[in-house]
Amino acid sequence: MIEIRDVSKWYGHFQVLTKINEEVKQGQTVVVCGPSGSGKSTLLRCINGLEPFQKGEIIVDGVSVGDPSTNLYKLRTEIGMVFQRFELYPHMTALQNITLAPMKVRNKSKKEAEDKAMELLRRVGIPEKVHEYPANLSGGQQQRVAIARSLAMEPKIMMFDEPTSALDPEMIKEVLDVMVDLSKGGMTMIVVTHEMGFAREVADEIIFMDEGKIIERGTDISFFKNPKNPRTKDFLDKILL
Amino acid sequence: MFDAVAKNISYLLGGYWITVKLTMFALAGGISLGILVGLGRISRKKWVYYPVTFYVNLIRNIPLILVIFWFYFVMPIIVGSPMDPFPSAVISFIIFEATYFGEILRAGYQSVSKGQIDAGYSTGLTYIQTTRYILIPIALRRMLPSMITQSIVTYQDTCLAFVIGLPEFVRRTTIVDNLEVRSIQLFGFVAILFLITCYISSAVSRRFEVKRERGY
Numbered sequence: 001m002i003e004i005r006d007v008s009k010w011y012g013h014f015q016v017l018t019k020i021n022e023e024v025k026q027g028q029t030v031v032v033c034g035p036s037g038s039g040k041s042t043l044l045r046c047i048n049g050l051e052p053f054q055k056g057e058i059i060v061d062g063v064s065v066g067d068p069s070t071n072l073y074k075l076r077t078e079i080g081m082v083f084q085r086f087e088l089y090p091h092m093t094a095l096q097n098i099t100l101a102p103m104k105v106r107n108k109s110k111k112e113a114e115d116k117a118m119e120l121l122r123r124v125g126i127p128e129k130v131h132e133y134p135a136n137l138s139g140g141q142q143q144r145v146a147i148a149r150s151l152a153m154e155p156k157i158m159m160f161d162e163p164t165s166a167l168d169p170e171m172i173k174e175v176l177d178v179m180v181d182l183s184k185g186g187m188t189m190i191v192v193t194h195e196m197g198f199a200r201e202v203a204d205e206i207i208f209m210d211e212g213k214i215i216e217r218g219t220d221i222s223f224f225k226n227p228k229n230p231r232t233k234d235f236l237d238k239i240l241l
Numbered sequence: 242m243f244d245a246v247a248k249n250i251s252y253l254l255g256g257y258w259i260t261v262k263l264t265m266f267a268l269a270g271g272i273s274l275g276i277l278v279g280l281g282r283i284s285r286k287k288w289v290y291y292p293v294t295f296y297v298n299l300i301r302n303i304p305l306i307l308v309i310f311w312f313y314f315v316m317p318i319i320v321g322s323p324m325d326p327f328p329s330a331v332i333s334f335i336i337f338e339a340t341y342f343g344e345i346l347r348a349g350y351q352s353v354s355k356g357q358i359d360a361g362y363s364t365g366l367t368y369i370q371t372t373r374y375i376l377i378p379i380a381l382r383r384m385l386p387s388m389i390t391q392s393i394v395t396y397q398d399t400c401l402a403f404v405i406g407l408p409e410f411v412r413r414t415t416i417v418d419n420l421e422v423r424s425i426q427l428f429g430f431v432a433i434l435f436l437i438t439c440y441i442s443s444a445v446s447r448r449f450e451v452k453r454e455r456g457y
Contacts, residue, residue, distance in 0.1 A: 050359055077365030087360035091378050100374060101364035146360075153364055 001026045001157060001188045002047060007056035009039075009046060009212075016042050017053065018212045024157075029189040031199040034209035035235060040192040043209070044159045047190070048072075048079045061156055077105055080150030084162040086142040088134040094121065094145045095130045098152045106153065113152070120148035124178050140171030147178055158182060160191040194239050200224070208232045245423035246430045256413030257434065263327070263409060264396045267334035271395065272388075274335055275342025282347040293343075300340045306401050309333040313405040330402040334395065341391050349384035350376070382449075389446035393439050410434075 002024040009017040017039045024030050032040045045051040047058055049065050049072040058065040063075055088097050098120060099113035108116075121127045124144035134142050143163055150158060160179065164172040176198050183189055183202040193199070199206050206223045208216040208231075216223070216232040227233045246253065281293030300308065312333040317323040353376055361371035403412040411431060418427050 045359075048363055050362060073362075073365055073367050076363055079363070081360070081363035083356055083360060085354075085356055087354065087356040089357060089360070089375055089379070091382060101361075101366055104370050104374065105365040149360075149364065 003059040005057045007053050009053040016212050027186045028204040029183040029202050031203040031206045032192045038209040039212040040209050041161050044161050048076050077153050078156045080155035080158040082146050082160045082163045084165050086146045090134050093131050098149045102152050120151050124148050139167045140174045143175045157188045162192050245421040249417045256410040260399050260410040263399045266331045267395050270335035271338030272342050274339035278339050278343025279346030297340045305337050308337045326405045326407040330407050338395050345387045349380040352383050353379045385449045386446050393442050
């Protein structure tokens with residue numbers, strides 16, 4: 001579903017990604033972890049073309065992201081993205097946030113888009129918040145609306161960029177539960193997170209990034225029990241306490 | 242009580258009409274040019290950004306009265322023929338107000354989080370759709386109170402056009418006062434009219450402020 005081959009990226013002279021290779025198969029969930037500034041978010045933003053990269057190739061569902069002739073707008077309809085700071089549109093209700101893209105991009109009727117939005121809000125557990133503005137929602141609720149907004153486009157892939165890092169501890173679980181359900185439901189997912197409980201439960205592969213490189217990868221057991229790289233061990237010690 | 246006002250009411254209100262007309266032209270032109278100035282200030286093209294920034298910094302650091310003055314006296318030298326006070330005042334105000342409106346627009350644009358724009362893109366919205374449905378509505382809501390405030394300031398500042406002999410409201414009141422010698426009632430009338438009109442406008446502005454606090 002996603003193939004990343006030898007991808008390198010620079011900001012000016014500063015190299016943020018160095019020869020990244022990774023493959024995500026349909027239905028798999030890949031967890032990406034690593035210290036801040038290690039290039040995790042940048043990698044996600046390269047996959048849906050929000051940022052360009054200079055070397056290598058990313059193929060999403062058979063389409064080359066780096067190819068100048070690729071219609072990135074069309075590509076992005078197949079890749080949902082959830083952000084650390086939710087990024088709901090503050091001037092729209094939860095319902096309007098969710099129905100905007102299906103109506104404008106997929107040309108769905110208002111009725112059709114709203115029915116789908118209600119179904120998604122029920123799925124993320126907050127159907128009663130349908131007419132609330134983001135400012136009146138808790139962080140966890142906002143993030144669940146944001147997930148519903150991405151799902152409304154019926155994407156083939158979902159990417160999560162530290163979806164629980166800006167949340168209070170008691171709200172983390174409600175968001176993770178939604179993500180676990182998605183993963184178990186067969187969604188192809190790339191999740192940047194430090195929630196190792198989540199990784200243990202659903203990750204098919206965990207990759208550890210540092211200074212723009214993937215320095216360790218493994219299925220959950222091998223990754224946690226005997227990390228080969230001292231940086232990984234150090235990092236895991238810190239986040240797992 | 243208002244005998245001198247009553248006696249000269251049509252002459253005074255004629256002046257007020259000139260003030261209103263000047264305000265309308267200044268706002269229409271100032272906001273239109275201000276949109277271009279605002280776009281210039283967020284442009285990544287250096288040959289756009291630097292000249293526009295220079296213009297904004299230059300004009301914003303000169304008192305308005307001098308802009309009006311200079312334009313009126315310098316333009317005839319450049320163009321070769323003298324200009325009427327009214328068009329001269331209109332152009333001075335447009336040049337001056339565009340810098341302020343431009344900065345309000347720039348600030349409004351920059352207040353929209355990059356993440357909200359990215360969120361739009363990530364659902365497949367195009368550049369035009371993202372601008373139309375996300376960027377502009379959010380920026381407009383945040384800018385509106387400042388835009389209204391600046392419009393009220395412009396309205397009040399139009400009095401300064403008296404320095405080039407434009408017979409607007411204050412200028413005509415001065416002329417009437419020279420004949421009638423009723424300064425307190427005449428300028429009291431001017432003050433009351435400004436007070437009422439400005440108060441109504443700022444009440445409208447406050448309604449938008451309240452809306453913004455709700456999280457817009």
